[in-house]
Amino acid sequence: VATQDPVLRKRFKGTPEHVINFFFYVAEEVRALLAEMGYTHLDQIIGDTDLLEKRALIQHWKARGLDFSKMFFKPHAPHEAVHWTERQKHPIDDVLDRKLIELAKPALEARQPVSIELPIRNVDRSTGAMLSGEVAKR
Known part of the structure:
Protein backbone atom coordinates (compact mmCIF):
# COMPACT_ATOMS: atom_id res chain seq x y z
CA VAL A 1 0.00 0.00 0.00
CA ALA A 2 2.73 2.44 0.96
CA THR A 3 5.15 1.66 -1.83
CA GLN A 4 5.69 3.30 -5.17
CA ASP A 5 7.97 0.46 -6.32
CA PRO A 6 6.26 -1.11 -9.38
CA VAL A 7 7.72 -4.55 -8.60
CA LEU A 8 6.27 -4.55 -5.09
CA ARG A 9 2.97 -3.02 -6.21
CA LYS A 10 2.38 -5.97 -8.57
CA ARG A 11 2.03 -8.21 -5.50
CA PHE A 12 -1.04 -6.36 -4.22
CA LYS A 13 -4.56 -6.60 -5.59
CA GLY A 14 -6.71 -3.52 -5.76
CA THR A 15 -5.97 0.05 -6.64
CA PRO A 16 -4.80 3.12 -4.76
CA GLU A 17 -8.36 4.40 -5.11
CA HIS A 18 -9.62 1.42 -3.06
CA VAL A 19 -7.27 2.37 -0.23
CA ILE A 20 -8.27 6.03 -0.46
CA ASN A 21 -11.95 5.07 -0.34
CA PHE A 22 -11.39 2.76 2.63
CA PHE A 23 -9.74 5.49 4.68
CA PHE A 24 -12.35 8.01 3.56
CA TYR A 25 -15.10 5.74 4.91
CA VAL A 26 -13.19 5.11 8.15
CA ALA A 27 -12.84 8.89 8.62
CA GLU A 28 -16.54 9.40 7.87
CA GLU A 29 -17.55 6.75 10.39
CA VAL A 30 -15.30 8.28 13.06
CA ARG A 31 -16.77 11.72 12.30
CA ALA A 32 -20.32 10.34 12.60
CA LEU A 33 -19.56 8.56 15.89
CA LEU A 34 -17.96 11.70 17.32
CA ALA A 35 -20.95 13.80 16.25
CA GLU A 36 -23.31 11.28 17.82
CA MET A 37 -21.48 11.78 21.12
CA GLY A 38 -21.45 15.57 20.73
CA TYR A 39 -17.81 16.03 19.72
CA THR A 40 -16.16 17.46 16.63
CA HIS A 41 -12.52 16.38 17.01
CA LEU A 42 -10.69 13.31 18.31
CA ASP A 43 -8.61 15.58 20.54
CA GLN A 44 -11.76 16.26 22.55
CA ILE A 45 -12.09 12.65 23.71
CA ILE A 46 -8.45 11.70 24.26
CA GLY A 47 -8.00 10.74 27.89
CA ASP A 48 -11.75 10.76 28.62
CA THR A 49 -12.00 7.35 30.26
CA ASP A 50 -15.67 7.97 31.06
CA LEU A 51 -16.40 7.14 27.43
CA LEU A 52 -15.01 3.63 27.79
CA GLU A 53 -17.56 0.92 28.43
CA LYS A 54 -16.67 -1.85 30.83
CA ARG A 55 -17.84 -5.36 30.09
CA ALA A 56 -17.91 -8.21 32.54
CA LEU A 57 -14.78 -10.30 32.39
CA ILE A 58 -15.08 -13.47 30.44
CA GLN A 59 -15.04 -16.61 32.52
CA HIS A 60 -11.72 -17.91 31.30
CA TRP A 61 -8.80 -19.08 33.41
CA LYS A 62 -6.48 -16.62 31.67
CA ALA A 63 -8.72 -13.72 32.70
CA ARG A 64 -8.72 -14.58 36.40
CA GLY A 65 -6.94 -11.98 38.48
CA LEU A 66 -6.81 -9.29 35.78
CA ASP A 67 -7.47 -5.83 37.14
CA PHE A 68 -8.07 -3.05 34.62
CA SER A 69 -9.30 -0.47 37.13
CA LYS A 70 -6.18 1.68 36.68
CA MET A 71 -6.84 1.89 32.95
CA PHE A 72 -10.31 3.30 33.64
CA PHE A 73 -9.20 5.65 36.41
CA LYS A 74 -9.47 9.31 35.52
CA PRO A 75 -7.00 11.38 37.56
CA HIS A 76 -8.10 14.76 38.82
CA ALA A 77 -5.45 16.90 37.15
CA PRO A 78 -7.26 19.75 35.36
CA HIS A 79 -4.08 21.48 34.20
CA GLU A 80 -2.16 18.38 33.15
CA ALA A 81 -2.23 17.08 29.58
CA VAL A 82 -3.58 13.57 29.20
CA HIS A 83 -2.23 13.05 25.71
CA TRP A 84 0.78 13.73 23.51
CA THR A 85 2.39 17.08 24.30
CA GLU A 86 5.88 16.89 22.81
CA ARG A 87 7.45 15.24 19.81
CA GLN A 88 9.47 12.14 20.53
CA LYS A 89 12.91 11.63 19.05
CA HIS A 90 13.12 8.59 16.82
CA PRO A 91 16.73 8.32 15.62
CA ILE A 92 16.14 6.04 12.62
CA ASP A 93 19.83 6.03 11.74
CA ASP A 94 20.75 4.40 15.05
CA VAL A 95 18.22 1.55 15.06
CA LEU A 96 19.36 -2.05 15.43
CA ARG A 111 22.53 -15.65 -0.77
CA GLN A 112 25.13 -16.93 1.66
CA PRO A 113 23.86 -18.18 5.01
CA VAL A 114 24.47 -15.86 7.94
CA SER A 115 23.93 -16.21 11.67
CA ILE A 116 23.50 -13.04 13.68
CA GLU A 117 23.27 -12.84 17.44
CA LEU A 118 22.78 -9.41 18.99
CA PRO A 119 21.20 -8.20 22.22
CA ILE A 120 17.73 -6.69 21.79
CA ARG A 121 16.40 -4.09 24.22
CA ASN A 122 12.86 -2.93 24.86
CA VAL A 123 13.42 0.12 22.64
CA ASP A 124 14.10 -2.18 19.66
CA ARG A 125 10.38 -2.72 19.11
CA SER A 126 10.36 -3.32 15.38
CA THR A 127 13.59 -5.24 15.04
CA GLY A 128 13.72 -7.02 11.72
CA ALA A 129 11.20 -4.81 9.93
CA MET A 130 13.77 -2.91 7.88
CA LEU A 131 15.69 -6.11 7.21
CA SER A 132 12.51 -7.79 5.95
CA GLY A 133 12.01 -4.80 3.67
CA GLU A 134 15.47 -5.39 2.22
CA VAL A 135 14.60 -9.06 1.68
CA ALA A 136 11.34 -8.08 -0.05
CA LYS A 137 13.20 -5.74 -2.42
CA ARG A 138 15.20 -8.67 -3.71
Whole structure:
Protein backbone atom coordinates (compact mmCIF):
# COMPACT_ATOMS: atom_id res chain seq x y z
CA VAL A 1 0.00 0.00 0.00
CA ALA A 2 2.73 2.44 0.96
CA THR A 3 5.15 1.66 -1.83
CA GLN A 4 5.69 3.30 -5.17
CA ASP A 5 7.97 0.46 -6.32
CA PRO A 6 6.26 -1.11 -9.38
CA VAL A 7 7.72 -4.55 -8.60
CA LEU A 8 6.27 -4.55 -5.09
CA ARG A 9 2.97 -3.02 -6.21
CA LYS A 10 2.38 -5.97 -8.57
CA ARG A 11 2.03 -8.21 -5.50
CA PHE A 12 -1.04 -6.36 -4.22
CA LYS A 13 -4.56 -6.60 -5.59
CA GLY A 14 -6.71 -3.52 -5.76
CA THR A 15 -5.97 0.05 -6.64
CA PRO A 16 -4.80 3.12 -4.76
CA GLU A 17 -8.36 4.40 -5.11
CA HIS A 18 -9.62 1.42 -3.06
CA VAL A 19 -7.27 2.37 -0.23
CA ILE A 20 -8.27 6.03 -0.46
CA ASN A 21 -11.95 5.07 -0.34
CA PHE A 22 -11.39 2.76 2.63
CA PHE A 23 -9.74 5.49 4.68
CA PHE A 24 -12.35 8.01 3.56
CA TYR A 25 -15.10 5.74 4.91
CA VAL A 26 -13.19 5.11 8.15
CA ALA A 27 -12.84 8.89 8.62
CA GLU A 28 -16.54 9.40 7.87
CA GLU A 29 -17.55 6.75 10.39
CA VAL A 30 -15.30 8.28 13.06
CA ARG A 31 -16.77 11.72 12.30
CA ALA A 32 -20.32 10.34 12.60
CA LEU A 33 -19.56 8.56 15.89
CA LEU A 34 -17.96 11.70 17.32
CA ALA A 35 -20.95 13.80 16.25
CA GLU A 36 -23.31 11.28 17.82
CA MET A 37 -21.48 11.78 21.12
CA GLY A 38 -21.45 15.57 20.73
CA TYR A 39 -17.81 16.03 19.72
CA THR A 40 -16.16 17.46 16.63
CA HIS A 41 -12.52 16.38 17.01
CA LEU A 42 -10.69 13.31 18.31
CA ASP A 43 -8.61 15.58 20.54
CA GLN A 44 -11.76 16.26 22.55
CA ILE A 45 -12.09 12.65 23.71
CA ILE A 46 -8.45 11.70 24.26
CA GLY A 47 -8.00 10.74 27.89
CA ASP A 48 -11.75 10.76 28.62
CA THR A 49 -12.00 7.35 30.26
CA ASP A 50 -15.67 7.97 31.06
CA LEU A 51 -16.40 7.14 27.43
CA LEU A 52 -15.01 3.63 27.79
CA GLU A 53 -17.56 0.92 28.43
CA LYS A 54 -16.67 -1.85 30.83
CA ARG A 55 -17.84 -5.36 30.09
CA ALA A 56 -17.91 -8.21 32.54
CA LEU A 57 -14.78 -10.30 32.39
CA ILE A 58 -15.08 -13.47 30.44
CA GLN A 59 -15.04 -16.61 32.52
CA HIS A 60 -11.72 -17.91 31.30
CA TRP A 61 -8.80 -19.08 33.41
CA LYS A 62 -6.48 -16.62 31.67
CA ALA A 63 -8.72 -13.72 32.70
CA ARG A 64 -8.72 -14.58 36.40
CA GLY A 65 -6.94 -11.98 38.48
CA LEU A 66 -6.81 -9.29 35.78
CA ASP A 67 -7.47 -5.83 37.14
CA PHE A 68 -8.07 -3.05 34.62
CA SER A 69 -9.30 -0.47 37.13
CA LYS A 70 -6.18 1.68 36.68
CA MET A 71 -6.84 1.89 32.95
CA PHE A 72 -10.31 3.30 33.64
CA PHE A 73 -9.20 5.65 36.41
CA LYS A 74 -9.47 9.31 35.52
CA PRO A 75 -7.00 11.38 37.56
CA HIS A 76 -8.10 14.76 38.82
CA ALA A 77 -5.45 16.90 37.15
CA PRO A 78 -7.26 19.75 35.36
CA HIS A 79 -4.08 21.48 34.20
CA GLU A 80 -2.16 18.38 33.15
CA ALA A 81 -2.23 17.08 29.58
CA VAL A 82 -3.58 13.57 29.20
CA HIS A 83 -2.23 13.05 25.71
CA TRP A 84 0.78 13.73 23.51
CA THR A 85 2.39 17.08 24.30
CA GLU A 86 5.88 16.89 22.81
CA ARG A 87 7.45 15.24 19.81
CA GLN A 88 9.47 12.14 20.53
CA LYS A 89 12.91 11.63 19.05
CA HIS A 90 13.12 8.59 16.82
CA PRO A 91 16.73 8.32 15.62
CA ILE A 92 16.14 6.04 12.62
CA ASP A 93 19.83 6.03 11.74
CA ASP A 94 20.75 4.40 15.05
CA VAL A 95 18.22 1.55 15.06
CA LEU A 96 19.36 -2.05 15.43
CA ASP A 97 18.07 -2.91 11.95
CA ARG A 98 20.83 -0.83 10.34
CA LYS A 99 23.38 -3.16 11.96
CA LEU A 100 21.31 -6.23 11.00
CA ILE A 101 21.20 -5.14 7.36
CA GLU A 102 24.95 -4.60 7.33
CA LEU A 103 25.63 -7.99 8.94
CA ALA A 104 23.16 -9.71 6.60
CA LYS A 105 24.74 -8.34 3.40
CA PRO A 106 26.28 -11.71 2.44
CA ALA A 107 22.80 -13.25 2.58
CA LEU A 108 21.12 -10.33 0.84
CA GLU A 109 23.66 -9.91 -1.94
CA ALA A 110 25.11 -13.40 -2.46
CA ARG A 111 22.53 -15.65 -0.77
CA GLN A 112 25.13 -16.93 1.66
CA PRO A 113 23.86 -18.18 5.01
CA VAL A 114 24.47 -15.86 7.94
CA SER A 115 23.93 -16.21 11.67
CA ILE A 116 23.50 -13.04 13.68
CA GLU A 117 23.27 -12.84 17.44
CA LEU A 118 22.78 -9.41 18.99
CA PRO A 119 21.20 -8.20 22.22
CA ILE A 120 17.73 -6.69 21.79
CA ARG A 121 16.40 -4.09 24.22
CA ASN A 122 12.86 -2.93 24.86
CA VAL A 123 13.42 0.12 22.64
CA ASP A 124 14.10 -2.18 19.66
CA ARG A 125 10.38 -2.72 19.11
CA SER A 126 10.36 -3.32 15.38
CA THR A 127 13.59 -5.24 15.04
CA GLY A 128 13.72 -7.02 11.72
CA ALA A 129 11.20 -4.81 9.93
CA MET A 130 13.77 -2.91 7.88
CA LEU A 131 15.69 -6.11 7.21
CA SER A 132 12.51 -7.79 5.95
CA GLY A 133 12.01 -4.80 3.67
CA GLU A 134 15.47 -5.39 2.22
CA VAL A 135 14.60 -9.06 1.68
CA ALA A 136 11.34 -8.08 -0.05
CA LYS A 137 13.20 -5.74 -2.42
CA ARG A 138 15.20 -8.67 -3.71
